[in-house]
Amino acid sequence: MSESATIDWDLARTIAAKVNRNEPEIVGDERKRMNDDFEEFTALAEELVANETGLRSLDGNARGRVADRADWVDANIRSFQRLLRPMLSKMEDEMTSGVFSAVGPKVAGAELGMLLGWMSTRVLGQYDLLVIEDENPEDQDMVYYVGSNVAALEKRFAFPERDFRLWLALHEVTHRAQFTGVPWMREHFLGLVATTMEEADPDPQRFIDGLKRALEVKKAGNDPLEDGGLAGVFASEKQRETLDHIGGLMSLLEGHGDVTMDRAGVGYVQNAERFGRVLRQRRQNASSFVSLIQRLSGLEAKMKQYAQGEAFIEAVEDHGGRDLMDRVWEGPTMLPLLAEIRDPDVWIDRAAPAQVA
Numbered sequence: 194m195s196e197s198a199t200i201d202w203d204l205a206r207t208i209a210a211k212v213n214r215n216e217p218e219i220v221g222d223e224r225k226r227m228n229d230d231f232e233e234f235t236a237l238a239e240e241l242v243a244n245e246t247g248l249r250s251l252d253g254n255a256r257g258r259v260a261d262r263a264d265w266v267d268a269n270i271r272s273f274q275r276l277l278r279p280m281l282s283k284m285e286d287e288m289t290s291g292v293f294s295a296v297g298p299k300v301a302g303a304e305l306g307m308l309l310g311w312m313s314t315r316v317l318g319q320y321d322l323l324v325i326e327d328e329n330p331e332d333q334d335m336v337y338y339v340g341s342n343v344a345a346l347e348k349r350f351a352f353p354e355r356d357f358r359l360w361l362a363l364h365e366v367t368h369r370a371q372f373t374g375v376p377w378m379r380e381h382f383l384g385l386v387a388t389t390m391e392e393a394d395p396d397p398q399r400f401i402d403g404l405k406r407a408l409e410v411k412k413a414g415n416d417p418l419e420d421g422g423l424a425g426v427f428a429s430e431k432q433r434e435t436l437d438h439i440g441g442l443m444s445l446l447e448g449h450g451d452v453t454m455d456r457a458g459v460g461y462v463q464n465a466e467r468f469g470r471v472l473r474q475r476r477q478n479a480s481s482f483v484s485l486i487q488r489l490s491g492l493e494a495k496m497k498q499y500a501q502g503e504a505f506i507e508a509v510e511d512h513g514g515r516d517l518m519d520r521v522w523e524g525p526t527m528l529p530l531l532a533e534i535r536d537p538d539v540w541i542d543r544a545a546p547a548q549v550a
Contacts, residue, residue, distance in 0.1 A: 201302030212310025238362035245457040248374030262313040363454035440531035448502015508537035
Protein backbone atom coordinates (compact mmCIF):
# COMPACT_ATOMS: atom_id res chain seq x y z
CA MET A 194 0.00 0.00 0.00
CA SER A 195 1.08 3.57 -0.54
CA GLU A 196 1.77 6.23 2.08
CA SER A 197 -1.55 7.85 1.13
CA ALA A 198 -3.25 4.85 2.75
CA THR A 199 -2.13 6.10 6.16
CA ILE A 200 -2.29 9.87 5.69
CA ASP A 201 -4.43 11.67 3.13
CA TRP A 202 -1.80 14.13 1.90
CA ASP A 203 -4.13 15.73 -0.65
CA LEU A 204 -6.65 16.47 2.09
CA ALA A 205 -3.85 17.96 4.18
CA ARG A 206 -3.04 20.37 1.33
CA THR A 207 -6.73 21.25 0.87
CA ILE A 208 -7.28 21.95 4.57
CA ALA A 209 -4.07 23.98 4.80
CA ALA A 210 -5.18 26.09 1.83
CA LYS A 211 -8.49 26.86 3.54
CA VAL A 212 -6.76 27.85 6.78
CA ASN A 213 -4.30 30.22 5.07
CA ARG A 214 -6.60 31.48 2.31
CA ASN A 215 -6.39 35.14 3.40
CA GLU A 216 -2.78 35.42 2.30
CA PRO A 217 -1.96 38.91 0.99
CA GLU A 218 -0.61 38.76 -2.53
CA ILE A 219 2.92 39.85 -3.41
CA VAL A 220 3.22 40.40 -7.13
CA GLY A 221 4.99 42.48 -9.73
CA ASP A 222 7.78 44.81 -8.65
CA GLU A 223 7.30 44.02 -4.97
CA ARG A 224 7.79 40.30 -5.58
CA LYS A 225 10.83 40.88 -7.80
CA ARG A 226 12.42 43.20 -5.24
CA MET A 227 11.91 40.64 -2.47
CA ASN A 228 13.38 37.86 -4.60
CA ASP A 229 16.39 40.00 -5.46
CA ASP A 230 16.86 40.99 -1.80
CA PHE A 231 16.80 37.44 -0.47
CA GLU A 232 19.10 36.20 -3.21
CA GLU A 233 21.58 38.92 -2.26
CA PHE A 234 21.17 38.55 1.50
CA THR A 235 21.32 34.75 1.56
CA ALA A 236 24.75 34.94 -0.08
CA LEU A 237 25.91 37.78 2.18
CA ALA A 238 24.57 36.02 5.29
CA GLU A 239 26.48 32.87 4.41
CA GLU A 240 29.77 34.77 4.37
CA LEU A 241 28.98 36.72 7.56
CA VAL A 242 27.93 33.56 9.42
CA ALA A 243 31.06 31.70 8.32
CA ASN A 244 33.26 34.58 9.50
CA GLU A 245 31.47 34.73 12.85
CA THR A 246 31.21 31.00 13.63
CA GLY A 247 33.92 29.34 11.58
CA LEU A 248 31.25 27.02 10.13
CA ARG A 249 31.49 26.86 6.34
CA SER A 250 29.15 24.69 4.33
CA LEU A 251 30.59 21.54 2.80
CA ASP A 252 27.63 21.33 0.40
CA GLY A 253 28.13 24.38 -1.79
CA ASN A 254 26.49 27.78 -1.66
CA ALA A 255 23.23 28.47 0.15
CA ARG A 256 20.16 29.03 -2.03
CA GLY A 257 17.26 31.22 -0.96
CA ARG A 258 13.72 30.92 -2.29
CA VAL A 259 10.79 33.27 -1.67
CA ALA A 260 7.71 31.11 -1.24
CA ASP A 261 4.03 31.73 -0.77
CA ARG A 262 2.17 29.87 1.95
CA ALA A 263 1.09 27.05 -0.36
CA ASP A 264 4.71 26.55 -1.48
CA TRP A 265 5.80 26.36 2.16
CA VAL A 266 3.06 23.85 2.97
CA ASP A 267 4.06 21.68 -0.02
CA ALA A 268 7.72 21.77 1.02
CA ASN A 269 6.84 20.66 4.54
CA ILE A 270 4.50 17.92 3.35
CA ARG A 271 7.38 16.56 1.27
CA SER A 272 9.55 16.68 4.40
CA PHE A 273 6.91 14.89 6.47
CA GLN A 274 6.59 12.20 3.79
CA ARG A 275 10.34 11.58 3.92
CA LEU A 276 10.56 11.65 7.72
CA LEU A 277 7.49 9.51 8.34
CA ARG A 278 8.24 6.74 5.85
CA PRO A 279 9.61 4.29 8.46
CA MET A 280 6.73 4.89 10.86
CA LEU A 281 4.03 4.79 8.17
CA SER A 282 5.40 1.54 6.77
CA LYS A 283 5.42 -0.01 10.24
CA MET A 284 1.93 1.19 11.16
CA GLU A 285 0.29 0.51 7.79
CA ASP A 286 -1.41 -2.76 8.71
CA GLU A 287 -2.94 -1.34 11.87
CA MET A 288 -4.04 1.92 10.25
CA THR A 289 -5.60 0.31 7.17
CA SER A 290 -7.71 -2.34 8.87
CA GLY A 291 -11.32 -2.17 10.07
CA VAL A 292 -13.10 1.11 10.64
CA PHE A 293 -9.85 3.05 10.80
CA SER A 294 -9.12 2.28 7.15
CA ALA A 295 -11.99 4.57 6.13
CA VAL A 296 -11.52 7.49 8.50
CA GLY A 297 -7.95 7.27 9.78
CA PRO A 298 -6.11 8.71 6.77
CA LYS A 299 -8.60 11.57 6.50
CA VAL A 300 -8.36 12.40 10.20
CA ALA A 301 -4.57 12.36 10.02
CA GLY A 302 -4.61 14.46 6.84
CA ALA A 303 -7.03 16.99 8.30
CA GLU A 304 -5.00 17.37 11.50
CA LEU A 305 -1.75 17.82 9.58
CA GLY A 306 -3.43 20.28 7.19
CA MET A 307 -4.80 22.36 10.08
CA LEU A 308 -1.39 22.52 11.74
CA LEU A 309 0.56 23.34 8.57
CA GLY A 310 -2.07 25.83 7.43
CA TRP A 311 -1.90 27.71 10.70
CA MET A 312 1.90 27.59 10.84
CA SER A 313 2.14 28.89 7.28
CA THR A 314 0.47 32.13 8.40
CA ARG A 315 3.20 32.81 10.97
CA VAL A 316 6.52 31.34 9.82
CA LEU A 317 8.97 33.82 8.27
CA GLY A 318 11.82 31.58 7.18
CA GLN A 319 12.95 27.97 7.32
CA TYR A 320 15.91 25.87 6.27
CA ASP A 321 14.88 22.52 4.79
CA LEU A 322 17.68 20.19 5.86
CA LEU A 323 16.39 16.96 4.33
CA VAL A 324 18.29 15.65 1.32
CA ILE A 325 17.06 12.50 -0.45
CA GLU A 326 19.29 11.08 -3.19
CA ASP A 327 16.49 9.97 -5.52
CA GLU A 328 14.62 13.29 -5.44
CA ASN A 329 15.11 16.53 -7.38
CA PRO A 330 18.12 18.37 -5.88
CA GLU A 331 16.64 21.70 -6.98
CA ASP A 332 13.89 21.30 -4.37
CA GLN A 333 16.19 20.30 -1.51
CA ASP A 334 18.72 21.96 0.80
CA MET A 335 16.74 25.18 0.41
CA VAL A 336 16.37 28.28 2.60
CA TYR A 337 12.73 29.37 2.36
CA TYR A 338 11.31 32.81 3.10
CA VAL A 339 7.51 33.12 3.26
CA GLY A 340 7.12 36.36 1.36
CA SER A 341 3.62 37.42 2.41
CA ASN A 342 4.40 36.94 6.11
CA VAL A 343 7.65 38.85 5.83
CA ALA A 344 5.97 41.74 3.97
CA ALA A 345 3.06 41.86 6.42
CA LEU A 346 5.39 42.14 9.41
CA GLU A 347 7.49 44.80 7.70
CA LYS A 348 4.40 46.89 6.99
CA ARG A 349 2.81 46.40 10.39
CA PHE A 350 5.90 47.50 12.32
CA ALA A 351 7.45 49.80 9.69
CA PHE A 352 10.60 47.67 9.54
CA PRO A 353 13.28 48.83 7.09
CA GLU A 354 12.98 46.11 4.47
CA ARG A 355 16.61 45.46 3.64
CA ASP A 356 17.72 45.48 7.28
CA PHE A 357 14.97 43.07 8.30
CA ARG A 358 15.51 40.71 5.37
CA LEU A 359 19.24 40.42 6.00
CA TRP A 360 18.53 39.80 9.69
CA LEU A 361 16.15 36.95 8.82
CA ALA A 362 18.62 35.50 6.35
CA LEU A 363 21.33 35.44 9.01
CA HIS A 364 19.23 33.19 11.26
CA GLU A 365 18.18 30.72 8.58
CA VAL A 366 21.61 30.55 6.97
CA THR A 367 23.10 29.87 10.41
CA HIS A 368 20.93 26.76 10.57
CA ARG A 369 22.24 25.66 7.18
CA ALA A 370 25.81 26.24 8.38
CA GLN A 371 25.11 24.07 11.44
CA PHE A 372 23.86 21.16 9.34
CA THR A 373 26.22 21.44 6.37
CA GLY A 374 29.30 22.92 8.06
CA VAL A 375 29.46 20.33 10.86
CA PRO A 376 30.12 17.08 8.95
CA TRP A 377 28.21 14.74 11.26
CA MET A 378 25.28 16.99 12.27
CA ARG A 379 22.70 16.22 9.57
CA GLU A 380 23.18 12.45 9.81
CA HIS A 381 23.07 12.57 13.62
CA PHE A 382 19.86 14.62 13.73
CA LEU A 383 18.07 12.48 11.15
CA GLY A 384 19.23 9.39 13.03
CA LEU A 385 17.56 10.68 16.20
CA VAL A 386 14.36 11.37 14.28
CA ALA A 387 14.48 7.91 12.68
CA THR A 388 14.88 6.30 16.10
CA THR A 389 11.78 8.10 17.32
CA MET A 390 9.83 7.04 14.24
CA GLU A 391 10.96 3.41 14.50
CA GLU A 392 9.67 3.24 18.07
CA ALA A 393 6.18 4.39 17.05
CA ASP A 394 3.53 1.97 18.31
CA PRO A 395 -0.21 2.19 17.52
CA ASP A 396 -1.10 -0.03 20.53
CA PRO A 397 -3.98 1.69 22.41
CA GLN A 398 -2.30 0.73 25.69
CA ARG A 399 0.44 3.23 24.82
CA PHE A 400 -2.12 6.03 24.89
CA ILE A 401 -3.63 4.82 28.17
CA ASP A 402 -0.18 4.69 29.76
CA GLY A 403 0.55 8.17 28.41
CA LEU A 404 -2.61 9.59 29.92
CA LYS A 405 -1.82 8.01 33.29
CA ARG A 406 1.70 9.44 33.18
CA ALA A 407 0.35 12.89 32.26
CA LEU A 408 -2.02 12.82 35.23
CA GLU A 409 0.83 11.88 37.55
CA VAL A 410 2.95 14.73 36.22
CA LYS A 411 0.03 17.13 36.62
CA LYS A 412 -0.60 16.01 40.21
CA ALA A 413 3.06 16.70 40.98
CA GLY A 414 2.50 20.30 39.91
CA ASN A 415 4.29 20.10 36.55
CA ASP A 416 3.12 20.60 32.99
CA PRO A 417 2.91 17.30 31.05
CA LEU A 418 2.99 19.20 27.75
CA GLU A 419 6.09 21.23 28.54
CA ASP A 420 8.71 19.16 26.74
CA GLY A 421 7.00 18.23 23.50
CA GLY A 422 3.23 18.57 23.56
CA LEU A 423 1.12 15.48 22.95
CA ALA A 424 4.01 13.66 21.28
CA GLY A 425 5.95 13.83 24.53
CA VAL A 426 2.96 12.64 26.56
CA PHE A 427 2.45 9.49 24.49
CA ALA A 428 6.10 8.68 23.86
CA SER A 429 7.60 5.45 25.12
CA GLU A 430 10.47 5.44 27.60
CA LYS A 431 12.99 5.01 24.76
CA GLN A 432 11.29 7.70 22.69
CA ARG A 433 11.40 10.14 25.62
CA GLU A 434 15.11 9.48 25.97
CA THR A 435 15.59 10.26 22.27
CA LEU A 436 13.33 13.31 22.54
CA ASP A 437 15.58 14.56 25.34
CA HIS A 438 18.55 14.39 22.95
CA ILE A 439 16.53 16.12 20.22
CA GLY A 440 15.31 18.80 22.63
CA GLY A 441 18.84 19.56 23.79
CA LEU A 442 20.12 19.70 20.21
CA MET A 443 17.31 21.94 18.96
CA SER A 444 17.68 24.32 21.91
CA LEU A 445 21.38 24.58 21.15
CA LEU A 446 20.81 25.19 17.43
CA GLU A 447 17.99 27.73 17.90
CA GLY A 448 19.90 29.62 20.57
CA HIS A 449 23.03 29.57 18.45
CA GLY A 450 20.97 30.85 15.51
CA ASP A 451 19.70 33.83 17.48
CA VAL A 452 23.10 34.64 18.99
CA THR A 453 24.82 34.39 15.60
CA MET A 454 22.27 36.53 13.74
CA ASP A 455 22.89 39.36 16.20
CA ARG A 456 26.67 39.05 16.27
CA ALA A 457 27.16 38.51 12.54
CA GLY A 458 24.86 41.42 11.73
CA VAL A 459 26.88 44.04 13.61
CA GLY A 460 27.72 46.81 11.17
CA TYR A 461 25.21 45.49 8.64
CA VAL A 462 21.87 45.44 10.48
CA GLN A 463 20.95 48.66 12.25
CA ASN A 464 17.71 47.59 13.96
CA ALA A 465 18.47 44.09 15.23
CA GLU A 466 17.49 44.84 18.84
CA ARG A 467 14.08 46.13 17.79
CA PHE A 468 13.50 43.23 15.41
CA GLY A 469 14.28 40.75 18.18
CA ARG A 470 12.05 42.52 20.69
CA VAL A 471 9.07 42.55 18.32
CA LEU A 472 9.43 38.88 17.40
CA ARG A 473 9.73 37.85 21.06
CA GLN A 474 6.55 39.79 21.84
CA ARG A 475 4.88 38.19 18.84
CA ARG A 476 5.69 34.75 20.22
CA GLN A 477 4.45 35.65 23.71
CA ASN A 478 1.28 37.54 22.80
CA ALA A 479 -0.48 34.70 21.03
CA SER A 480 -4.24 34.34 21.44
CA SER A 481 -5.61 31.63 23.72
CA PHE A 482 -6.50 29.48 20.68
CA VAL A 483 -3.02 29.86 19.20
CA SER A 484 -1.46 29.14 22.59
CA LEU A 485 -3.48 25.93 22.81
CA ILE A 486 -2.26 24.79 19.38
CA GLN A 487 1.30 25.63 20.37
CA ARG A 488 1.09 23.64 23.58
CA LEU A 489 -0.58 20.57 22.06
CA SER A 490 1.73 20.44 19.05
CA GLY A 491 4.93 21.06 21.00
CA LEU A 492 5.56 24.43 19.36
CA GLU A 493 5.47 26.15 22.73
CA ALA A 494 8.40 23.99 23.79
CA LYS A 495 10.16 24.94 20.54
CA MET A 496 9.72 28.64 21.28
CA LYS A 497 11.31 28.16 24.68
CA GLN A 498 14.30 26.65 22.92
CA TYR A 499 15.38 30.08 21.68
CA ALA A 500 15.69 31.58 25.17
CA GLN A 501 17.05 28.44 26.83
CA GLY A 502 19.63 27.96 24.10
CA GLU A 503 20.81 31.55 24.33
CA ALA A 504 21.12 31.30 28.11
CA PHE A 505 23.14 28.09 27.74
CA ILE A 506 25.55 29.72 25.29
CA GLU A 507 25.96 32.77 27.52
CA ALA A 508 26.76 30.60 30.55
CA VAL A 509 29.24 28.44 28.64
CA GLU A 510 31.04 31.43 27.12
CA ASP A 511 31.15 33.21 30.47
CA HIS A 512 32.97 30.18 31.84
CA GLY A 513 35.31 29.25 28.99
CA GLY A 514 34.80 31.62 26.09
CA ARG A 515 34.26 30.62 22.45
CA ASP A 516 36.80 27.78 22.71
CA LEU A 517 34.65 25.96 25.24
CA MET A 518 31.46 26.71 23.32
CA ASP A 519 32.93 25.31 20.12
CA ARG A 520 33.35 21.91 21.78
CA VAL A 521 29.68 21.23 20.99
CA TRP A 522 30.69 20.75 17.33
CA GLU A 523 33.29 18.06 18.10
CA GLY A 524 30.87 15.14 17.98
CA PRO A 525 27.45 13.87 19.12
CA THR A 526 28.71 12.97 22.60
CA MET A 527 29.56 16.64 23.21
CA LEU A 528 26.03 17.86 22.49
CA PRO A 529 24.12 19.01 25.57
CA LEU A 530 21.07 17.08 26.74
CA LEU A 531 17.92 19.06 27.50
CA ALA A 532 18.68 18.90 31.22
CA GLU A 533 22.14 20.35 30.52
CA ILE A 534 20.65 23.16 28.46
CA ARG A 535 18.60 24.08 31.52
CA ASP A 536 21.55 23.62 33.87
CA PRO A 537 24.66 24.58 31.86
CA ASP A 538 27.02 23.86 34.77
CA VAL A 539 26.37 20.15 34.29
CA TRP A 540 27.58 20.33 30.68
CA ILE A 541 30.47 22.61 31.62
CA ASP A 542 31.64 20.13 34.26
CA ARG A 543 31.99 17.36 31.67
CA ALA A 544 33.21 19.52 28.77
CA ALA A 545 35.62 22.01 30.34
CA PRO A 546 39.28 20.90 30.47
CA ALA A 547 40.37 19.84 33.92
CA GLN A 548 42.35 22.49 35.74
CA VAL A 549 45.90 21.47 36.64
CA ALA A 550 46.80 22.37 40.23
